[in-house]
Amino acid sequence: MAKILFGTAGIPASTKKHDTISGIERVAELGLGAMELEFVYGVNMKQELAVEVGKVAEKLDISLSVHAPYYINLNARERAKLEASKKRILDSARIGAAAGAKIIVVHPGFYLGMDPKIAYASVERELIEIDEKLKPGGIEIKIGLETTGKGTQFGSLEEIVSLSNDIDSVYPVIDFAHLHARGVGCLREKKDFIKALSSVDKKFLKSAHFHCSGIEFTEKGERRHLTFGDRGNTLDYKLVVEVLKELEISGTVICESPNLEEDSLKMQKYWGKVT
Numbered sequence: 001m002a003k004i005l006f007g008t009a010g011i012p013a014s015t016k017k018h019d020t021i022s023g024i025e026r027v028a029e030l031g032l033g034a035m036e037l038e039f040v041y042g043v044n045m046k047q048e049l050a051v052e053v054g055k056v057a058e059k060l061d062i063s064l065s066v067h068a069p070y071y072i073n074l075n076a077r078e079r080a081k082l083e084a085s086k087k088r089i090l091d092s093a094r095i096g097a098a099a100g101a102k103i104i105v106v107h108p109g110f111y112l113g114m115d116p117k118i119a120y121a122s123v124e125r126e127l128i129e130i131d132e133k134l135k136p137g138g139i140e141i142k143i144g145l146e147t148t149g150k151g152t153q154f155g156s157l158e159e160i161v162s163l164s165n166d167i168d169s170v171y172p173v174i175d176f177a178h179l180h181a182r183g184v185g186c187l188r189e190k191k192d193f194i195k196a197l198s199s200v201d202k203k204f205l206k207s208a209h210f211h212c213s214g215i216e217f218t219e220k221g222e223r224r225h226l227t228f229g230d231r232g233n234t235l236d237y238k239l240v241v242e243v244l245k246e247l248e249i250s251g252t253v254i255c256e257s258p259n260l261e262e263d264s265l266k267m268q269k270y271w272g273k274v275t
Helices: 020-030 047-060 079-098 116-134 157-166 176-182 190-198 202-206 237-246 260-274
Strands: 004-009 034-038 063-067 103-106 142-146 170-175 208-212 214-218 221-226 251-255
Touching: 004 020, 004 063, 004 260, 020 034, 020 047, 020 260, 034 251, 047 063, 047 079, 063 079, 063 251, 079 103, 079 116, 103 170, 103 208, 116 142, 116 157, 142 157, 142 208, 157 170, 170 176, 176 208, 176 214, 176 221, 190 237, 202 208, 208 237, 237 260, 251 260
Parallel strands: 004 034, 004 251, 034 063, 063 103, 103 142, 142 170, 170 208, 208 251
Antiparallel strands: 214 221
């Protein structure tokens, strides 16, 4: 039977003491099953703390993932920027693995006006190099490439799926809000979600990793994340949950809503109704 864990992108807002371990404890108190460690402005967690974080998460049965820094562009023209981007991913992998995280979520980069096929070749080359560096170090963690929300960003569903099929350590991370915004409101009906998920190899859907939230967008794509109840949001979380159930997908859904725990709990509660 399909099993989905729901959790927050970072420390829940209702956490009294704003640190990672307290955040994990709060996630457990709320009855959620997952938390994403947000390294979005830099990998500042020390190895020793990561090990302790992992012990607490294991004790409380909370599944951890990591979001790598935003400052990554695997299609950068400058060698220094490429090397810095790869280092941020490798640092995220090292600390994430020490904490017992199963996947690092990465925004791959930008087209920078290039032909998407040329950008794809560049991103693929750098990911292969990262993959080759992870293996000798024995770092057991997935590189989760996230679908991005703007047409200027590398990370269409097709690109993410293709790279995940070709590189061992790379997994697709579908951000439903980003996908909806990039497609200027393309996820309106159940069949739209089914079509998107049908492009992903079934082996990834046995332990999938998703992001979800409300979203505001323009004709250029993502503008900002919203709560599910915000005026202007057109992404129906109930359709997301229903499709995951119908397709018998197992994995984790991380909520990136401005109201982290409340919207995570909404999804979890609805999952309980349909399963």
